[in-house]
Amino acid sequence: MPLLRVTLTPGAFDDRSKTALVEALTDAACRAEGIPDTPERRSRALVLLDELPPGGFSSAGQCADAVVAGVFIDWQVSAGVLDGARKEQFARSVHAAVTEMAGTDRMAVTSCVIDEVPEGQWAQNGRIRRLPEVSRIAGFEHLHQLYDD
Helix, strand or coil: CCEEEEEECCCCCCHHHHHHHHHHHHHHHHHHHCCCCCHHHHCCCEEEEEECCCCCCEECCEECCCCEEEEEEEEEEECCCCCHHHHHHHHHHHHHHHHHHHCCCCEEEEEEEEEEECCCCCEECCEECCHHHHHHHHCCHHHHHHCCC
């Protein structure tokens, strides 16, 4: 059940490309987490999108709004869901999508901090959600042994 907080550099993406980016991020995170491609399962994939204001992004001490198409992600995921290969798959998918959407006018820059939330430390809707329950709700394909009866 991906929870992605995404920050974009100013003016790098129009409304159409933001929509496409959110779709690409959702798909990449769901694939990495092993969530089936069904509306019921993917409805829990959340993306919180923010764009920095003009002048809000710098590189080497200089305003870089016009030269960088940056996507900076903080991804919260339950510990035990991702392995190294799944993280790599996500990173490649995200960078490929951003590079395609950035075009040739700006350099594509992606950065993702993966925050693996320890067992018993994720509260949702007034309850602590443990990995077996989260796995059942999300339908993690690679963790079905945690919830199959």
